[in-house]
């Protein structure tokens with residue numbers, strides 16, 4: 066479970082997050098959504114202990130992040146937007162190198178199986194520099210899973226990945242969540258939102274404008290006199306640009 070309370074982050078005068086509070090339950094896939102620059106990566110990088118909040122409190126599985134960095138790092142797997150791999154090493158060598166950072170020993174068989182989850186077993190002995198952009202992204206995902214983390218923080222992990230593989234990766238993420246992993250996921254892909262996310266949070270200029278299930282969003286829309294005919298229409302409505310940059314649901 067992740068509890069985020071009144072988290073703000075400023076870069077100089079720029080407020081990238083403003084008083085964000087939300088709770089993500091264990092085993093939930095939480096989609097963090099919003100326009101470019103809304104603050105999604107900023108929040109994920111704070112959760113991943115890469116950067117620090119200017120104010121506010123974050124608790125992960127009962128541990129307050131600022132006081133338990135080491136333990137929190139052991140429980141999270143982070144897929145950054147930027148790919149973090151050794152280009153001149155093979156797929157296998159990359160996984161072995163990353164596995165050295167894991168607290169428990171990870172066998173080569175476990176790494177090979179992990180490679181299967183992201184459809185890369187055929188590339189086991191190939192240099193990363195020879196992989197396509199999408200394949201590198203898949204390997205980036207595998208790296209985050211090496212130490213079997215309880216919490217997965219995924220920042221647009223499937224950008225550039227083909228539809229078939231994306232579907233398989235999404236299935237795997239669903240499977241991980243059903244086994245109790247908590248997932249925070251950012252994406253701009255509507256089909257992923259609908260397939261993956263149990264709840265969504267919409268950030269807008271650093272403010273959390275909405276947090277809840279699609280059902281919650283639909284009920285709010287209906288209460289405001291709008292009846293979206295499909296989930297896609299509901300999302301269009303949620304994100305609808307009302308001319309002043311505000312979210313459709315909240316403008317009404």
Ligand SMILES: Nc1ncnc2c1ncn2[C@@H]1O[C@H](COP(=O)(O)OP(=O)(O)OP(=O)(O)O)[C@@H](O)[C@H]1O
Nearest residue numbers: 076079080081099100101102103104105106107108
């Ligand atoms: N290191 C930094 N220094 C200064 N400003 C930053 C820094 N990192 C992010 N920002 C600013 O914070 C705001 C939020 O950026 P962030 O990367 O979190 O957005 P995002 O929602 O992840 O966008 P995208 O969908 O494009 O990935 C932006 O205005 C961005 O310019």
